[in-house]
Amino acid sequence: MFSTSLNTTSEEPNTHANFVDLGLPGMLPVLNEECLDLAIKASLALGGRILPQIKFDRKHYVYADLPQAYQITQKHYPIMLDGRLFFYDFKENESHILVERIQMEQDTAKSIYKGDKVLIDYNRAGMPLLEIVTSCQPTHPNDAKLIVRELQELLKSLGISDAEIENGQLRVDVNLSVQGEKYSSPRVEIKNVAGSKNAERAVEYEYRRHIEMLSRGQIPLPETRRYEADNDRTITLRVKEEEPDYRFFQDPDLPQITVTNERISKIHGILGEIPFDVKKRFCNQFGMDVPDVKNVFRNPWSIEMFTRLVWSLQIDPKLVYKWIYEHIYGNVERKDLNFQKVIEENFGHKKLVELIMMVHEQNITVANAKQVMMKIIDGDERLPNEIAEEQGFIGGTFTSEEVTSAVMKALDDPVNAKVIAKIIKGNERPVMSLVGTVMKAINRRGDPVVIKKMLVERIAEIKNSGKFVAPAGSDAEE
Numbered sequence: 001m002f003s004t005s006l007n008t009t010s011e012e013p014n015t016h017a018n019f020v021d022l023g024l025p026g027m028l029p030v031l032n033e034e035c036l037d038l039a040i041k042a043s044l045a046l047g048g049r050i051l052p053q054i055k056f057d058r059k060h061y062v063y064a065d066l067p068q069a070y071q072i073t074q075k076h077y078p079i080m081l082d083g084r085l086f087f088y089d090f091k092e093n094e095s096h097i098l099v100e101r102i103q104m105e106q107d108t109a110k111s112i113y114k115g116d117k118v119l120i121d122y123n124r125a126g127m128p129l130l131e132i133v134t135s136c137q138p139t140h141p142n143d144a145k146l147i148v149r150e151l152q153e154l155l156k157s158l159g160i161s162d163a164e165i166e167n168g169q170l171r172v173d174v175n176l177s178v179q180g181e182k183y184s185s186p187r188v189e190i191k192n193v194a195g196s197k198n199a200e201r202a203v204e205y206e207y208r209r210h211i212e213m214l215s216r217g218q219i220p221l222p223e224t225r226r227y228e229a230d231n232d233r234t235i236t237l238r239v240k241e242e243e244p245d246y247r248f249f250q251d252p253d254l255p256q257i258t259v260t261n262e263r264i265s266k267i268h269g270i271l272g273e274i275p276f277d278v279k280k281r282f283c284n285q286f287g288m289d290v291p292d293v294k295n296v297f298r299n300p301w302s303i304e305m306f307t308r309l310v311w312s313l314q315i316d317p318k319l320v321y322k323w324i325y326e327h328i329y330g331n332v333e334r335k336d337l338n339f340q341k342v343i344e345e346n347f348g349h350k351k352l353v354e355l356i357m358m359v360h361e362q363n364i365t366v367a368n369a370k371q372v373m374m375k376i377i378d379g380d381e382r383l384p385n386e387i388a389e390e391q392g393f394i395g396g397t398f399t400s401e402e403v404t405s406a407v408m409k410a411l412d413d414p415v416n417a418k419v420i421a422k423i424i425k426g427n428e429r430p431v432m433s434l435v436g437t438v439m440k441a442i443n444r445r446g447d448p449v450v451i452k453k454m455l456v457e458r459i460a461e462i463k464n465s466g467k468f469v470a471p472a473g474s475d476a477e478e
C-alpha cells in the first residue's frame with residue numbers, strides 16, 4: 001500500500017518485502033493511489049458518504065509481525081461513513097446491514113506457527129487492506145453467512161479483490177452480544193472466521209454459549225475468541241480487561257489527501273451495476289425466484305454466461321435456468337466434474353443455444369435432449385443436432401393419437417399382463433416398465449410423465465370394468 005513491493009502471498013517467503021515494508025530506518029511511505037481508487041469504488045457501491053479530506057494514523061503495538069511497531073490505518077478520517085450492504089435474508093426478503101465505515105490500512109506480516117517457534121513471512125507486510133466495519137444490528141445466524149457471501153460477490157464484481165477466504169483475501173471478524181428483556185451480555189469478538197458457512201456456525205455456537213451462561217446467572221467475559229471449525233466451538237484467545245492504548249496519532253510521513261468530486265465522478269462512471277441490483281433485476285425482469293438467482297450468482301463467469309444465453313435465446317429465462325443449473329449442473333456434480341470447465345470446454349455458447357432451442361421448438365423430447373446432453377458432458381465433441389440425428393431423436397414428439405395408440409398396444413400385449421395384474425392389485429412400481437415399453441415404441445419421442453399418467457388412468461378403467469383376467473401363475477391371479 002505504501003511501497004513498490006509486489007502484492008503476493010504465493011511466492012517464496014520474504015522475497016517481496018523492501019525497506020518500507022520492513023520498517024528500516026529512514027524509510028518514507030508513499031500511498032499507492034490505485035488503493036485509493038479501489039476504496040472509493042467500494043464506498044460508492046455501498047452507497048456511503050465519502051469524506052472530502054482523509055488522513056492516515058499510526059496504531060502502535062509491538063509484535064513480530066509488525067516490523068514498524070505500528071500499523072498505518074485510518075482511525076479519525078476514514079474514506080467512507082454511513083453505507084449500506086443490501087442482501088436477500090434467510091427468508092429471501094430484501095434486507096440490508098448498515099456499514100459504519102470503510103478505512104484503508106496496511107496488513108501485517110504472516111505468522112506461521114511451527115511447534116514452539118513462530119516463523120514470519122514479510123511478503124504480506126504492508127499489503128493494502130480495506131476494513132469494512134458494519135454497525136451492530138440484530139442478525140439471524142443464517143444472515144451472517146448471506147452477508148459475507150454478498151460482500152464477496154460485490155468485491156469480486158468490482159475487481160477490488162478475488163475475496164477468497166481460503167487465500168486470506170477476505171477475513172471475517174464476528175462481534176456478538178445478547179441483548180433482551182431477560183438477558184444482557186457484553187460484546188465478544190470472534191477473530192478471523194474462515195468462510196461464510198463458518199460465520200453462521202460461529203454465531204450459532206456463541207449465541208448458545210451466551211444464553212446458557214446467562215441462564216445460569218453467569219456473565220460471559222468481554223473477550224476475543226477463535227472459532228474451531230473441526231470442533232464447532234469457540235475458544236478464548238485473550239480477555240479484554242480494558243481497551244489497549246494504541247496511542248493513535250496522525251502519521252507525520254503521510255500528507256492529508258483531498259478526495260475531489262472529479263475523482264469520485266470518474267470512478268462512478270465506470271462502476272457498473274452492483275450484484276444485488278442485478279439480482280433484483282433478474283427477479284423482476286425475468287420472473288425468477290431468489291434461490292435460483294443466487295445459484296446463477298455463485299461465480300462471475302456464471303452470471304455472464306447465463307445473461308448472454310438469455311439475451312441470445314429470447315425465451316423464458318426459467319427454461320434456460322432449468323437446463324443449465326438443474327439438468328447440466330446436477331449431472332456434472334454427480335460425475336464429480338468441474339462445472340465451469342464442462343460448460344466452457346464441452347458445451348460453449350453455441351452448443352448450449354442449439355440444445356435448448358431444440359427442446360424449445362419441440363424438435364426433440366426433453367428425455368432425448370437429456371441423452372444428448374449426457375454425451376456432451378462425457379466428451380462428445382459433435383453439435384447437439386448431429387448427435388440427435390445420429391440417434392434418431394429428431395422429429396419432435398409424437399402426436400397424442402400416436403402416443404395413445406402405443407399405450408393401448410402395450411396394455412393389449414399379453415407379455416405385459418402380469419405387470420398389469422400387479423398394478424391392479426395396488427403395486428404401482430411396475431408402471432415405469434410399461435412407460436419404458438411405450439417410450440421405446442415411439443422412439444423415445446414422448447413425455448414420460450404424460451405417458452405414465454395415461455397408463456395409470458387406462459389401467460384404472462380396466463380394473464373398474466371387471467373384465468381383466470390375471471394370467472395363470474401370477475401373484476394377482478383372480
